[in-house]
Amino acid sequence: MEHTSNYDHLVHIKSHDELALYELIPNVVWFFDLDKHGWWWGNQATVDFWGLDDVQQLIDKDLSGDTQGAKDRTAQTFELAVKNGLTIDPWTTYPNGKPKTVFMMHRAVLLGPEKHRGIIAFINEKVELGEQPENLLLVEAMRYTRVAATTFTDQGEVVIENPAATEAYAHLNSQPLPKGVSAFVARFADPEQGRECLAKAIADQGGRWDYVMRTTQGDRQHALDVRRTRHPLTGEFLLLVVEYDVTELYQALQEVEQARKKLHDIAMTDTLTQVASLHHMQEVAKQALDDAAQKGERVRVLFIDLDGFKEINDQYGHDIGDEVLKIVARRIQASIRASDMLARIGGDEFVILQFGVEDTEQVAARTLSHLAEPIAVQGGTIKVNASIGIASYPEDADNLKDLLKLADDAMYQVKSSGKNAFLFASA
Known part of the structure; x- marks a missing residue:
């Protein structure tokens, strides 16, 4: 499968012969082929990381059991790397069936004569968190989900947000907020509704409500799922806000209502x-x-x-x-x-x-x-x-x-x- 229309600016690595210098790097470096969903190459540190004998075993490793979610997450990583040039993310891997959470840097490339989509993974720091690295698993889940997820303080200030939220509200970050308007409130098309929502979320320890939000795509109807959570390091109480864009659903319901009204008018x-x-x-x-x-x-x-x-x-x-x-x-x-x-x-x-x-x-x-x-x-x-x-x-x-x-x-x-x-x- 050849990809050229959107990725012509990426470095094209035609064969393994071009990778000799990567063997000099002591850290783990591997190349992953998205279009065949398998490893294309890895250095000796990678072979050791996975407990293999040689790089061919890495290339031949059977990944047919991977879920569609894992494939989608890898594709999202590639697209983010295409867009941003470099991504730095926590990933949880399972060498020998045991979880290891690591921070990876990814770059997007084209691989082989067919120009398959590929990512180079550089592991620059290993984080040993035992077999239940819940906090970083949560960070991973937030990062790769396609819905906007943000944690706020009770004052409405952002603590951490995933890329989907950053993209949805990038226009608000490019200018100072009006005096007395928190980041939470600024996202609402009606600031007064934002203040009411924040107060309700704190008083009720969360909830689910629909509001019109000021996104980079214009005003959009979002369903807000708000939950009480804690900061993974400090233990501070936070509000986790997950936003689902239901604009199309609202529009479809409005169209149904208009059609119903039209049919009613015809019947009348x-x-x-x-x-x-x-x-x-x-x-x-x-x-x-x-x-x-x-x-x-x-x-x-x-x-x-x-x-x-x-x-x-x-x-x-x-x-x-x-x-x-x-x-x-x-x-x-x-x-x-x-x-x-x-x-x-x-x-x-x-x-x-x-x-x-x-x-x-x-x-x-x-x-x-x-x-x-x-x-x-x-x-x-x-x-x-x-x-x-x-x-x-x-x-x-x-x-x-x-x-x-x-x-x-x-x-x-x-x-x-x-x-x-x-x-x-x-x-």
């Missing part, structure tokens, strides 16, 4: 006539009936069915029929009060939901009058009449379903007795 509106849908009217009616029950008021339902609309569709076609329905909806809307609600519940059926019902007869008569006005269409003039049935709350029923049924029955009585009129269900 009749697509053709742009008046309310039956679903919308059902939502409004539930609250309206509850309010009317508390206030002792009436609500009325006017069920409107156009007379002879099927013949209009048959004679002029559905496109003309749709235009007629739009005009009918506008005429009914103009006939009712601003406080009333008009919904199309299907085909050529409309319903008026009327609140405060003193003038129901006038509204019904006005609706019939407006609908009776001729409609000019391509190919002629159309006259539309309607039959209207009216049901009242609470006299006739106490729920919308029954009110609609009673108003529908009254409307059919109008149709059977001559049409173009209105009738109360109670009559």
Whole structure:
């Protein structure tokens, strides 16, 4: 696997013949090939470190059991070395199965004729911490995790941070902080929220909260996981803050909410006539009936069915029929009060939901009058009449379903007795 696009500036070591001088170095020096995930070469100190007989055993060492996390950490080390020229990190190695924590310097290079990605590891100080080097293992974990991790004093000053945190807030380190603003608070888009978060974290011994943070990428939504911890050397109480960038999740949730609202709006509106849908009217009616029950008021339902609309569709076609329905909806809307609600519940059926019902007869008569006005269409003039049935709350029923049924029955009585009129269900 050849890599040239991003790494042309790196030193290219073509063969082992170029490495003779490294044998003169008494400290451990090895070359690691990332693309084959194995050692490329090591000096005698390296061979001794791993308890091997010769360098070929190092090159042939089977690393197939390494986890993907170990591979990812090595790749991160390479990229950091590419970017910074040199990295200095604590690593825990396991020669003969026993843990040894060492400080390593790494440089990035290209190896062999195929220009594999490689790192030169220089061990400049061995640290013997027995078999449980927890503190440095924690430092390693912080360094190579991709989420920002920082420890703060209770005054909000940084004690140590990993590269992810340094990169996320590099812009804040390039200028002095405003007076009275700690490093902890400065990371928040709203400084007052930062002060509140710091106070809560201290009082509650940690917690998890979401805030908008001022990162090098702009304002980002972060989930902050804050825990109480101790300084590994002094024992001082600190706050460990691990930040997870959840901006994309928030954006996805906002998109879902917008889509949900859009679908809700679509469901609330009749697509053709742009008046309310039956679903919308059902939502409004539930609250309206509850309010009317508390206030002792009436609500009325006017069920409107156009007379002879099927013949209009048959004679002029559905496109003309749709235009007629739009005009009918506008005429009914103009006939009712601003406080009333008009919904199309299907085909050529409309319903008026009327609140405060003193003038129901006038509204019904006005609706019939407006609908009776001729409609000019391509190919002629159309006259539309309607039959209207009216049901009242609470006299006739106490729920919308029954009110609609009673108003529908009254409307059919109008149709059977001559049409173009209105009738109360109670009559």
